[in-house]
Amino acid sequence: MNISKEQIDELNAVVKVAITKEDYQDRVDGILKDYRKSANIPGFRKGHVPMGLIKKQYGKAVLVDEVNKLLQDNLNKYLTEEKLDVLGNPLPKQQDNFDWDKDEFDFEFEIGLAPDFQVELETKNPITQYKIVADKKMVDEQVERIQKQYGKLVSKEEVAKDFEVTGTFKNEEEEIDKKTTLELDKIKSKKALDALIGSKVGDTVKLKSKGLFKEDYLTSSAFGVSQDKAEGLDIEAEFTVEEINERELAALDQELFDKLFGKDEVTTEKELKEKIKEDSEKQFEQQSDQKLLNDITEHFIENTKFELPAGFLTKWIQMTGEEQLSEEQANEEYEKSEKGLRYQLIEGKIIKENDLQIQLEELKEFAKGFIKSQMAQFGQLNPQEEELENIANRVLSNQDEVKRLSEQLMSQKLLDLYKEKVNLKEKEITYDDFVKEVYG
Incomplete structure (x- = not known):
């Protein structure tokens, strides 16, 4: 078997695969022998069907199946060994004169290659990092809500x-x-x-x-x-x-403070308001961080310039869906997905160049933190470590949950990296003003 690559341009290439009879014949013969042992054909005892009849009945189908298996295995191996960073999957080129009755076969596959580009983490212009604060009005309203709830x-x-x-x-x-x-x-x-x-x-x-x-x-x-x-x-x-x-309204006394935060954790109205302010601002951090992540993502997409093999990707979208699309439909789908694909490539490069990895123990600790916060919402503030360990193990036995938590953890790692490397400008703002400024 011979595999070679013809470079069309920086983003497109054709991989050529030549398969000879020596590559597949032993595999085909072995499968046909197994067929002969188990074949039930009228007029012949089991295991004594003439090989010529077996070949006539099953030979072409087995040949096609084995050649396709060889093709797929060796094509994937070639792409890996040659370290070709391909987008989508190789697309077989149509061959009008292809003949399965020949002994040797030539195949060609179009491939789209990922572009080479650089990502500058240190942005020229600063990106706003919002620090959302709980003002007096918000804290007072929250105190009144608590008094109503427990009144x-x-x-x-x-x-x-x-x-x-x-x-x-x-x-x-x-x-x-x-x-x-x-x-x-x-x-x-x-x-x-x-x-x-x-x-x-x-x-x-x-x-x-x-x-x-x-x-x-x-x-x-x-x-x-x-x-x-x-x-x-x-x-x-x-x-x-x-x-x-x-x-x-409930009185702001020790009985209420103990109900809210546990015995003697808060002892005065001033401490209550400080605690409410602290807890509120901690919750706001999630919204602020998500806004920052979105803004940095948009910045990288807009400012990291590179070409994509658009023609190949459009054809790949057209050919590989559950239903084949028209050229117009494929172009529409490509336009919808181009921005996301660009960020996938940018994010992948940032992760690779900064060696961001997720270890199993690290993922388990992240899962425990998530579980602990969920339990706190139902009043379980101090779960035992053994209980957290058992729940985390059950969660991580589900591959969908592993994927979801891994994506969240990687987003957190990226955010930490951006806070360290990207040029940020902090802006202190109340929650109401944040909502007006960000969401209109």
């Missing part, structure tokens, strides 16, 4: 400002009959507030769904409709008052 409901006879009113919405036309609790501090409509304040148990008021709440997502649960339907819901519904409560 108690006190029954009242008449609705007043900021009370909670339980009742039933009804609208025959939309088939709405939904019991719900309205928190008056979440009501946006002044007309609705005027109708509710002063009402008593048994009273019925008419409320319009459109613009009722400060947050639109509340419409769905309040009226018992899907989120899609809630977005366009514009009706008037009757609301019958069934229960009126005032939520008495």
Whole structure:
């Protein structure tokens, strides 16, 4: 067998494979002998079918199968040994005069080659790294939410400002009959507030769904409709008052502090606010880091210039999908995927040049950290190491989870590298201003 490469240009080449009879004949003969031993053909005893008949019946199919196996194995081996960095997979070139009745076969494969390029980590212009801070307003609002959550409901006879009113919405036309609790501090409509304040148990008021709440997502649960339907819901519904409560705020005392953080971890209101600020800003770091990662990714894509074997890749997309695409469809798919492919190549080069690797023990520790944070959300703040170890082992026995966690860990390694090497400019900002600036 002879394999050679013809370079078309820097990004395209043709690999030629010549297979002779000596390369495949022993393999074909061995399989046909096995067929002869087990073949059941009428008129012949098992194992005594003439070899000529076996060859006539099975010879061509076995030949094609074995040559294709040889071809695939040796082509892959050649690409590896020659250290050819190919994109996609080799595409066989059409040969109109190909003849399986010959003893020798010549095959040609088109290959697309990865471009050679450099990635400059030290950016010329600084990239903004947001430091999101929890301001006094946010901390105070969070303290009040905690006080409401751990406070108690006190029954009242008449609705007043900021009370909670339980009742039933009804609208025959939309088939709405939904019991719900309205928190008056979440009501946006002044007309609705005027109708509710002063009402008593048994009273019925008419409320319009459109613009009722400060947050639109509340419409769905309040009226018992899907989120899609809630977005366009514009009706008037009757609301019958069934229960009126005032939520008495919990006292900021040691009993509440211990419920929130464990015994004597927090002992004063000042420490409570400091803890809330610290925890909030820690959560904001994830959003800030994701924004930074996205911005650096976009920077590299825009500023790392190289050509791709676009013609080859378009043809590869056209030929290798579940259904063959038209040339126009393949061009559209290539345009959609080009940006992602560019970053895959850039990221791969950064990982290789900076020797970023993931070790099994490192992945296990990362998994434990993820599991620990999940458990904390359900109040399990101090899990035993043995328990974490067992859960991590179960998680890492699932290959899909291994892939997912490995990608997350590699993203973290890349982010750490960028924070060290990339030219960054820190910008301190409140969460509200961050949302406005980043998401509009």
